[in-house]
Amino acid sequence: MSTKKEGKHKQSLYPSSAGISRREFLKTALATGVLATGAGCAIRVSTSGAQQVEIKQGTNGFTIAYISDSHLLARGKEHRFAKALIKAVEDVNNLKPQPDFVLYGGDLAQLGLREELSLGKDIIAELKPKLYMMVGEHDWYFDMGEVWKEFFGKPTYSFDHKGVHFIVLNSVVVEDYWSEAKMTPMERMLFMAQLDNPKGRPFTVGEEQRKWLSDDLSAVSKDTPIVIFSHSPLYKYYKAWNFWTDDAEDVQKLLAPFKTVTVIHGHTHQVLTNKVGNIAFHGMLSTAWPWPYAPEGIPKLTMQMDRPDPFNQFDGMGWGIIDTLPNGHVNKTYKLWERNPMFVSHEKVSTGGGFVSGHSY
Amino acid sequence: MLGIRIKSGIAFTGAIRNAVQIFCVVLGVACFPHLVAFSQPKGDSFALNLPPGVLEPIIPEDNPLTKGKVDLGKKLFFDKRLSVDDTVSCATCHDPEKGFADGKVIAVGIQDRKGTRNSPTVLNAAFFDTQFWDGRAITLEEQAKQPVINPKEMGMSSHSALVEKISNIPDYKTSFKAVLAADQITIDHIAGAIASFERTLITFNAPFDRFIAGEKGAMSESAQRGWQLFQGKARCITCHEFNRSYPFFTDNKFHNIGVAMKGKDFESLARKAASRGANPSVLAQEEGSAELGRYVVTKEPKDIGAFKTSGLRNIALTAPFLHDGSEPTLESVVEFYNKGGIPNPNLDGGIRPLGLSEEEKNDLVAFMESLTSDDLPRLVSGHNP
Numbered sequence: 001m002s003t004k005k006e007g008k009h010k011q012s013l014y015p016s017s018a019g020i021s022r023r024e025f026l027k028t029a030l031a032t033g034v035l036a037t038g039a040g041c042a043i044r045v046s047t048s049g050a051q052q053v054e055i056k057q058g059t060n061g062f063t064i065a066y067i068s069d070s071h072l073l074a075r076g077k078e079h080r081f082a083k084a085l086i087k088a089v090e091d092v093n094n095l096k097p098q099p100d101f102v103l104y105g106g107d108l109a110q111l112g113l114r115e116e117l118s119l120g121k122d123i124i125a126e127l128k129p130k131l132y133m134m135v136g137e138h139d140w141y142f143d144m145g146e147v148w149k150e151f152f153g154k155p156t157y158s159f160d161h162k163g164v165h166f167i168v169l170n171s172v173v174v175e176d177y178w179s180e181a182k183m184t185p186m187e188r189m190l191f192m193a194q195l196d197n198p199k200g201r202p203f204t205v206g207e208e209q210r211k212w213l214s215d216d217l218s219a220v221s222k223d224t225p226i227v228i229f230s231h232s233p234l235y236k237y238y239k240a241w242n243f244w245t246d247d248a249e250d251v252q253k254l255l256a257p258f259k260t261v262t263v264i265h266g267h268t269h270q271v272l273t274n275k276v277g278n279i280a281f282h283g284m285l286s287t288a289w290p291w292p293y294a295p296e297g298i299p300k301l302t303m304q305m306d307r308p309d310p311f312n313q314f315d316g317m318g319w320g321i322i323d324t325l326p327n328g329h330v331n332k333t334y335k336l337w338e339r340n341p342m343f344v345s346h347e348k349v350s351t352g353g354g355f356v357s358g359h360s361y
Numbered sequence: 362m363l364g365i366r367i368k369s370g371i372a373f374t375g376a377i378r379n380a381v382q383i384f385c386v387v388l389g390v391a392c393f394p395h396l397v398a399f400s401q402p403k404g405d406s407f408a409l410n411l412p413p414g415v416l417e418p419i420i421p422e423d424n425p426l427t428k429g430k431v432d433l434g435k436k437l438f439f440d441k442r443l444s445v446d447d448t449v450s451c452a453t454c455h456d457p458e459k460g461f462a463d464g465k466v467i468a469v470g471i472q473d474r475k476g477t478r479n480s481p482t483v484l485n486a487a488f489f490d491t492q493f494w495d496g497r498a499i500t501l502e503e504q505a506k507q508p509v510i511n512p513k514e515m516g517m518s519s520h521s522a523l524v525e526k527i528s529n530i531p532d533y534k535t536s537f538k539a540v541l542a543a544d545q546i547t548i549d550h551i552a553g554a555i556a557s558f559e560r561t562l563i564t565f566n567a568p569f570d571r572f573i574a575g576e577k578g579a580m581s582e583s584a585q586r587g588w589q590l591f592q593g594k595a596r597c598i599t600c601h602e603f604n605r606s607y608p609f610f611t612d613n614k615f616h617n618i619g620v621a622m623k624g625k626d627f628e629s630l631a632r633k634a635a636s637r638g639a640n641p642s643v644l645a646q647e648e649g650s651a652e653l654g655r656y657v658v659t660k661e662p663k664d665i666g667a668f669k670t671s672g673l674r675n676i677a678l679t680a681p682f683l684h685d686g687s688e689p690t691l692e693s694v695v696e697f698y699n700k701g702g703i704p705n706p707n708l709d710g711g712i713r714p715l716g717l718s719e720e721e722k723n724d725l726v727a728f729m730e731s732l733t734s735d736d737l738p739r740l741v742s743g744h745n746p
Contacts, residue, residue: 311599314710338710361614
């Protein structure tokens with residue numbers, strides 16, 4: 001491509017072309033030629049501060065941040081999982097302007113022990129914005145949530161913020177397989193901590209909580225935008241790894257009448273995008289380790305993050321930003337620590353248009 | 362891929378390069394010898410002499426390599442008249458006798474003005490994805506345009522001032538007309554010629570290269586152990602990437618290893634830099650913000666204090682090391698990494714204390730010394746201004 005054409009093309013993709021390496025640019029150009037199905041660039045990778053995620057259209061958009069899946073061990077603040085969580089907290093505290101609030105996405109502890117949760121509680125106490133907590137299976141299955149409830153309150157709740165109705169679920173409810181097998185609490189926890197799920201008991205929201213959800217939603221008008229925080233994805237991605245919510249269809253049915261629904265979920269430790277009916281789904285990054293993509297079931301809309309470098313203790317991990325637009329839909333930014341951020345706009349989720357794979361560094 | 366015939370001087374896309382790199386690594390042999398740039402010179406088109414399997418550097422299509430440009434560029438490279446007071450040429454900081462660097466901690470320009478960075482070598486810069494320690498220029502052409510107007514380097518007031526000065530030199534007027542058919546000289550002509558010359562400053566044929574090609578005795582035992590450490594315990598290869606099709610020991614990425622992180626309030630420096638919206642090349646010259654590194658280009662907080670991974674060919678010739686010249690010897694660099702860099706909030710995830718023994722550190726140094734090319738005397742002797 002001649003430098004003149006390069007320049008024009010660059011401009012259409014990136015308003016500011018400063019700092020894009022030739023290798024990155026050509027990779028993008030090649031990808032554009034092959035993958036783009038619609039006009040315009042779907043995935044915009046932020047390369048300059050001027051494009052940093054704040055998209056304020058009108059006065060009612062707002063920004064929140066999340067940190068998720070820290071899997072802390074009770075080995076003090078020098079352990080790399082603790083260091084990573086501290087790094088995320090500092091990154092969020094350094095955001096200017098500050099987000100409206102922060103969501104913690106679950107799996108704060110690795111084995112649900114009091115010492116682990118306590119360490120986590122100390123670290124996230126340093127967050128300056130308001131904090132909302134969500135539980136993951138690693139927090140819960142040692143003592144069935146006793147310490148979690150003591151430290152952080154009820155696992156299931158809802159609240160309203162600037163016209164958006166937020167719901168926080170405990171979507172890692174699993175049918176009891178441990179009582180019959182007379183498992184000790186630690187045995188149960190270690191079992192739940194595995195990626196592979198040999199007993200085949202998938203995560204659910206469960207009947208009781210679905211009823212709660214139905215009641216909660218009955219007070220919300222169909223036009224009110226809804227954002228659901230859930231640890232498991234609330235759809236069916238890969239059962240063998242419990243990247244799965246078994247009663248997903250029932251939950252989605254409860255949400256179907258609503259005009260604008262977004263699910264933000266943890267557990268999968270990767271960049272993940274999906275749409276089912278009227279619902280957009282966005283995964284959250286982990287601060288502790290990345291998961292590979294499952295052998296099957298990856299949602300079509302997902303632009304995958306590159307395979308992380310195992311030599312690098314922060315590659316493939318990070319935290320993120322959720323920009324809620326005035327119409328209640330969500331733009332998502334994955335703040336990867338060792339790469340350029342990845343940006344998934346609502347527009348592209350809804351049109352399913354071609355994604356351009358931007359340069360990752 | 363097999364169906365592609367590559368002619369010399371034609372741009373080779375990075376994506377294909379990546380794919381071929383992987384392919385070559387898998388095969389473990391130098392592959393595609395037909396891709397080497399040994400085409401017949403057409404008129405005065407210039408072929409780079411690359412070993413089999415090494416991917417060609419990307420050359421902008423609007424500045425193909427010709428012998429005339431290379432010679433003209435060489436003349437410009439050594440010409441002190443490119444500076445405002447006729448005291449500094451490119452070769453002042455990129456001296457052939459000093460590995461095309463300058464042996465100084467920080468570069469010094471006209472009137473003894475001190476810059477903010479250690480002068481990098483020009484050798485093999487043609488192969489890098491970006492130029493400068495913060496990658497703020499992509500092509501060699503773009504890079505060449507900056508020092509000439511940098512008040513701390515060559516100090517011309519503007520590109521047009523330089524163009525006027527050069528145009529008023531009859532020798533150049535004739536040469537530019539002859540080589541580039543240029544009646545009116547432009548800064549692009551000047552930068553293009555310098556870049557063309559720099560593209561010939563490439564080196565292979567180091568003892569390491571012969572070792573990789575199969576000559577076991579080419580490197581000392583110590584250097585061979587160093588090579589194993591480089592790929593293993595010392596973890597160097599994760600950023601100083603090597604493979605036979607791109608044998609330059611850099612991943613072209615930017616990493617914060619903690620250099621110069623002590624005692625600086627990066628947060629407020631970064632905020633100031635971002636809010637000013639100033640040009641990266643300006644920010645890179647200012648004492649405070651220069652240490653922000655890649656951040657001045659991308660404004661991404663994760664890039665605070667991150668600098669480009671240097672190549673390692675001929676590294677033994679270009680002391681002192683790191684972007685601020687703070688490490689005087691290869692031994693001290695190894696020790697810097699051995700300690701785990703300098704902890705700071707932005708430290709790259711790949712940096713950690715290494716626990717190397719004295720012998721292991723010496724082996725690494727011996728390995729790096731084996732990267733000095735036998736081609737160098739030929740390159741250097743050809744350039745006596």
